[in-house]
Amino acid sequence: MEKDPQVGQESRGVRWLVKRALLAFFPESDALPGIASMDVDGFVDRYRREASGLMWLGIVAGAVVFTVTPLFTVYRPVPSFWLSADTLDRHADRLAGHRLYLVRQLVFLLKMAGGLCWGQHATTRERLALEPYPADPPRWRTT
Amino acid sequence: MSHTAYSDGDVELDADFVVVGSGAGGSAAALTLARGGASVVLVEAGAWRDPDHYPVSVYGAMRDLMDDWGSTITRGRALWPVVQASAVGGTTVINSAISVTTPGDIFAQWRDDYGVGDAEFERNVLEHETRIESELSVNEVPPPSLGRSNELAILADERLGYGGHVMRRYAKDCEGTGQCLQGCKKGRKQSTNLAWIPEVMERGGHVVSCAPVKRVRFEGGRAVGVTGRFKHPSTRRRGGTFELRAKRGVVIAASATHSPALLQRSGVKLPALGKYFRAHPGTGVMGLYDEVVDMNIGATQGWASTKFRESPGLKLETLSIPPELVASRVGGGGKKLMARLAEYRHMAMWVHAVRAESTGTVSNGMFDKPVVKYTLDRADMERLRRGIHFVASMHFSAGAKRVVPFIHGFAYDIGPDELDTLLDAPLEPRSYVAILSHLFGGCAMGRDRSSGVCDATGKVFDCEGLYVADASVIPTNLGVNPQHTIMGLASHFAERWL
Secondary structure (H helix, E strand, O other), X not given: OOOOOOOOHHHHHHHHHHHHHHHHHOOOOOOOOOHHHOOHHHHHHHHHHHOOXXXXXXXXXXXXXXXXXXXXHOOOOOOHHHOOHHHHXXXXXXXXXXXXXXXXHHHHHHHHHHHHHHHHOHHXXXXXXXXXXXXXXXXXXXX | OEEEOOOOOOEEEEEEEEEEOOOHHHHHHHHHHHHOOOOEEEEOOOEOOOHHHOOOOHHHHHHHOEHHXXXXXXXXXXXXXXXOEOEOOHHHHOOOOEOOOOOXXXXXXXXXXXOOOOHHHXXXXXXXXXXXXXXOOEEEOOHHHOHHHHHHHHHHHHHHOOOOEEOEEEEOOOOOOOOHXXXXXXXXXXXXXXXXXXXXXXXXXXXXXXXXXXEEEEEOOEEEEEEXXXXXXXXXXXXXXXXXXXXXXXXXXXXXXXXXXXXXXXXOOOOOOOOOEEEEEEEEEEEEOOOXXXXXXXXXXXXXXXXXXXXXXXXXXXXXXXXXXXXXXXXXXXXXXXXXXXXXXXXXXXXXXEOOOOOEEEEEOHHHOEEEEOOOOHHHHHHHHHHHHHHHHHHHHHOXXXXXXXXXXXXXXXXXXXXXXXXXXXOOHHHEOOEEEEEEOOOOEOOOOOOOOEOOOOEEOOOEXXXXXXXXXXXXXXXXXXXXXXXXXXXXXXXXXX
């Protein structure tokens, strides 16, 4: 997927925050590919462009919460992008099961968007013994 | 045959009847009217996609087929998604096409508790359901298309005596591609965009798609048409306006959430409008097996049991979901999440839906988006918890080594020895990720204007020429999949409008 050339400086910052959060939730493992190998920038641009405003707002809010809450999950008074890899991993896991419902819901939206990107990728599907998806046809009846 | 899709120009059309919504109710009503010789304009908010236009990915399905990306959620104690489609064919495009005849006790309940219908009403609706079964090729999922997840559920059912059955669905020779939720690209599922709407057009009907209706127009207290503006299915840009005039009647069949909202913003004022909203809230339970299950291979849904429909009020069934959706359902993040997802091939997802007695409300919100207020009461939460226990029992009976109940504040997974701990799981709605898939009420049938929005012919009280013909008229929770009931009711109503 191409990066959206119309994305401005502010949007690039938001995209970066969202991407950082998604990378933390879906790292590579022995069995499965991580989302980092899947053109997350392109996916986030597309999501911003195509998803309903509410869905986009939800994952941006989720990314912001993810960034500013390490103090409450791993007891580090720093934004999530300054955490070490192991601590970041612990932060992602603890936030997903946070006791505050609204936080869990925002993380759910974030994981859903990440899951859409990760789960539809050909490499993921191959590892799960599923046929790759062909491209979605952008068509409908016009007459 | 005529069809008007998105247009930058303004469109005006005249017909005997204008039907708003092309799902199970709207298309059944439109077809009955067209067969009866009436001219019909069928207007639909979503686009018309044929099987070769259907998306393959879940992302594509959310974008192209779901109502506003599936972003409608209940406002209440918990925020639970309300699943509906927005496409020509409505939710029949994305559901599993499950056909269940309306249970007899439902008619008795409508008659006794709501003053709706009589013996002839029941007989007529059931006659339509029988006809529809034949027209839409209702049959059991063929054994080669079941897939391992459904086979395991059948095995568990045999061992536990849950009185289940292989599902009967509106599908011709299902190939078990596991893509019901994205629309059947093989064209096997008999969704109404394939089965009925072409016949409406052959009989002179006109379909207007990409056309969300803003309001119903009235003249002298009589509904005379609808107005709105086209919405581009890709860019969501607003196009020209449309005005669809009806000589004999306007039929609202826009769903249990959109129909009451549309009537409210059209100025209809009835005490029961938007009230008595009901649903089948359901949640999934995942079994983890030693063997490879590959739940995404085979029919998305192939087995069900309604044995517990009356007591404790549950419906059990299989429901396979693709990795995209498993990724957000499975708890945890980072390495732990990936380790859990690595078990995907060994997972089987089965669900239960609660025949809930709780009621909610629907109102018209900002940007014409319906606002659904709904919270399960304690008795229904106990049913929900009981249902998880039922489904977990099935998994263990079928040989699952662990079961994932998806309950916040509870163990991620449990073994057979821990099964009964589920009976002490929290009753807090926020601890569960449930989905509302079958919706009822909002424009419920009733004895009179104080207790209902429409009568037993779907006619809206106090409004000449205005009818409702979708799940919103159903005053009770059915406890079974409602598509067949919706189609039978809409056909019965439409015969009476001719």
